[in-house]
Amino acid sequence: MTTAPLTTPPARLVPLLEQFDFARERLAARLTGPVMDSGNGTDVEVGPLTDEEYLWEPVPDCWSVRRRSSGPGPRATLLSGAGDWGRDTAPMPHPSPPPFTTIAWRLSHLSEMLTLRADHTAGGHKLTKDDYHSRGDAAGAVAAFDQGATAWRNALLTADDTALDTVGHSTYPHGSDPDDPFVETVWWVNQELLHHGAEIALIRDLWRARRR
Numbered sequence: 001m002t003t004a005p006l007t008t009p010p011a012r013l014v015p016l017l018e019q020f021d022f023a024r025e026r027l028a029a030r031l032t033g034p035v036m037d038s039g040n041g042t043d044v045e046v047g048p049l050t051d052e053e054y055l056w057e058p059v060p061d062c063w064s065v066r067r068r069s070s071g072p073g074p075r076a077t078l079l080s081g082a083g084d085w086g087r088d089t090a091p092m093p094h095p096s097p098p099p100f101t102t103i104a105w106r107l108s109h110l111s112e113m114l115t116l117r118a119d120h121t122a123g124g125h126k127l128t129k130d131d132y133h134s135r136g137d138a139a140g141a142v143a144a145f146d147q148g149a150t151a152w153r154n155a156l157l158t159a160d161d162t163a164l165d166t167v168g169h170s171t172y173p174h175g176s177d178p179d180d181p182f183v184e185t186v187w188w189v190n191q192e193l194l195h196h197g198a199e200i201a202l203i204r205d206l207w208r209a210r211r212r
Helices: 014-032 103-122 138-156 161-165 182-210
Strands: 035-037 043-045 065-067 078-080 085-089
Touching: 014 035, 014 138, 014 182, 065 103, 085 103, 103 138, 103 182, 138 182, 161 182
Parallel strands: none
Antiparallel strands: 035 043, 065 085, 078 085
16 A cells, blocks of 8 residues: 655655755766766766666676576675566675676666665565566666656655654665664665765766776
8 A cells, every 4th residue: 555645745854855866866867868967067978878888897706687597696696586687696794895796786776775665665565675677778777767766756755754753664674774763764765876876977987988
């Protein structure tokens, strides 16, 4: 059962929504072009993410998104999710040092997190990582990110002040959500989007540099 959105979000949620929108729009522009904000208000040309770049492994033994029929990559023990493609993973504790992850891995991780947290906040509270379909192509992955981000933002708009203070308002099973006030979960998702978005942008810069 879904929850209806509020007409006006709580005042303390507004800056968190604005931060989320900024991070989302900045990453979307970085992935699709035709331009992105350089950070100082200057537009920089950027092409859309290609399949080759999406799956590019800059260093040996990367974790990525792979065809299920090919099996997991180095130091991974399984491919998470459902469908023909899965994301490299391993049971906790993860390998140390952590594997370098591709744009595909990072974008799949972000999209899965947003989709599942939306469900565990204002949806059916049922989805798990085993239900998520990672995409094997760049266009599909960008679309999945947009869908997940939209679902999460819509879920945020159902939260009143009581919900923001409620421990376990999000029942997302792959984090500390059940033990945290919801406002802390909202902040955490923002920082996940900001830092993974920056990582994806850096890998795009490295890809462009290697082709000169």
